[in-house]
Amino acid sequence: MEVFHQQKALKSYLNDKRENNTIGFVPTMGALHNGHLSLVEEAYKQCDLVVVSIFVNPTQFDNPEDLEKYPKTLQKDKELLEESFREIIIYAPAVVDVYPEKVVSQQFDFGELETKMEGKYRSGHFDGVGTIVKKLFEIVEPHKAFFGKKDYQQYLIIKKLVEVTKLPVEIIGCPIKREENGLARSSRNERLSSTERKEATFIYQTLQQVKSEFGIKSAKEIIENVKKAFEKHQIFELEYFEIANAENLNPLVSKPKKNTKYRAFIAAYLGKIRLIDNIALN
Numbered sequence: 572m573e574v575f576h577q578q579k580a581l582k583s584y585l586n587d588k589r590e591n592n593t594i595g596f597v598p599t600m601g602a603l604h605n606g607h608l609s610l611v612e613e614a615y616k617q618c619d620l621v622v623v624s625i626f627v628n629p630t631q632f633d634n635p636e637d638l639e640k641y642p643k644t645l646q647k648d649k650e651l652l653e654e655s656f657r658e659i660i661i662y663a664p665a666v667v668d669v670y671p672e673k674v675v676s677q678q679f680d681f682g683e684l685e686t687k688m689e690g691k692y693r694s695g696h697f698d699g700v701g702t703i704v705k706k707l708f709e710i711v712e713p714h715k716a717f718f719g720k721k722d723y724q725q726y727l728i729i730k731k732l733v734e735v736t737k738l739p740v741e742i743i744g745c746p747i748k749r750e751e752n753g754l755a756r757s758s759r760n761e762r763l764s765s766t767e768r769k770e771a772t773f774i775y776q777t778l779q780q781v782k783s784e785f786g787i788k789s790a791k792e793i794i795e796n797v798k799k800a801f802e803k804h805q806i807f808e809l810e811y812f813e814i815a816n817a818e819n820l821n822p823l824v825s826k827p828k829k830n831t832k833y834r835a836f837i838a839a840y841l842g843k844i845r846l847i848d849n850i851a852l853n
Contacts, residue, residue, distance in 0.1 A: 572653045574661045578669070578710045581662050585622070585711065592619040596713035596740075598704060601625040602642035602758035603651050606748035610717045611656055613745050622711050623652060625663040630676040631699030637845075642761050662711070669706055677702045681731050687820045688813055688836055689724050689847070700725055701732050708738050716740050721747045721755045723834060723849045724820060747849075749775065755848045762844050770806055771841055777801075778850040781814070781835045785852040790814050790823040801839065810838040810845070814852070827853070 575581035585594065595618030597610045603625075614621040625648055632638035645663055652659045666674060676698040684690070685697045708716065718726045730742045748756045753775030754768065763771060777800055784793050794812060801809035814823040817832035827833055836849045 572649070572657065572659050572661065574649065574663060576662075576664055576668065578662070578664060581622075581660075582710065584660070585620075588620055589712075593715070594618060594711065594713045595621045596624070596707070596711045596716040597621065598624045598626075598707050598716065598718075600627045600641065600758065601648050602644050602761055603648045604756050604758065604760075606719055606721070606756035608651070608655055609748050610719060610745050611652070611659070613743065614715070614717045615656065617743070618715055620658075620660060621656070622660045622662055622713065624707055624711070625649075625661060626669060626703070626707075628669075628699060628703040629666065629674055630670075630702050631696055633693045633696055640762065642758055662707075669703070677705070679732065679735065681728055681735075684724070684727055684731055684820060687724070687815070687822075688811060688838070692810055692838065697725075697728050700728060704729055704732060705736060705738070708733075708740055713740050715743055717743045717745055719747060720744050721757065721848065723817075723836070727818075727820065753779075755846075757846070759844055759846065763841065767806075767841050767844070771846060773804055773807065774837055774839060774846060774848050775850075778835055778837065778848060782850055782852050785814070785833070785835075786827060790825070797837075806841065808840040810840065812837050817851070 595614035597614055599607050611621060611623060625645060627641050627643060629638055676695060679698055679701040681697055690697050718729060720726055726744050733740055733742055750756060752772040754771045777797060781793055797812045801807050813836045814833055815821060817834045823833060833852045834849050835852055838847045
């Protein structure tokens with residue numbers, strides 16, 4: 572295992588290894604779980620060298636309290652990665668190494684992608700995501716980068732980022748990994764109580780119900796059913812539920828079009844913890 576805290580040292584190391592090696596990259600904010608490990612595993616299948624970044628990026632948090640409480644478990648993360656992948660390369664910088672002058676987001680034009688769902692409810696979030704991912708791509712210079720589809724909108728945003736910046740990296744989307752009760756794996760799950768963790772399966776159950784009704788009931792009827800289900804389940808506060816085109820996230824307002832993929836998206840609060848999830852419908 573190689574651990575770097577400064578980008579200069581990491582770049583020097585990778586430059587010596589770059590010839591004849593394909594470099595894979597898995598950016599994370601730490602508090603690693605099996606979902607992250609599945610991304611690293613996929614990166615090793617496709618690449619010769621794999622870099623994992625562990626960095627809680629301040630510019631993508633619209634809520635300062637959320638940033639402050641985000642779990643930071645670097646030593647545990649390093650041990651988990653070393654236990655699973657002996658030849659792993661870790662980049663775990665301080666904020667000053669990534670933002671040497673000022674902690675501020677770059678402005679991007681992601682088109683309509685950034686105005687929907689997460690972009691609508693989290694002001695400036697995707698500029699923060701774009702800023703850190705662009706910086707990390709420029710530091711690591713990977714051939715391929717791996718992202719989980721739990722953050723599906725973010726996955727599309729990053730594909731758009733590569734398109735507009737013309738950075739030479741291939742974006743690989745990987746399947747959502749779930750806990751035994753169906754809850755999508757997330758670092759935020761660590762902030763749930765054992766009772767809340769059990770209750771959280773309601774989100775996945777709702778998505779499965781939506782999938783079973785898709786193509787049978789209208790989008791409007793399905794959306795109303797989801798809202799009513801959350802109203803009955805008062806431990807949750809539904810922020811949004813959408814059925815959308817999987818390519819551009821345009822909401823479905825009438826009948827599904829042939830040869831078009833759709834996904835259902837949920838964001839909800841369980842107590843003070845905000846959870847998101849999605850599912851492919853066809």
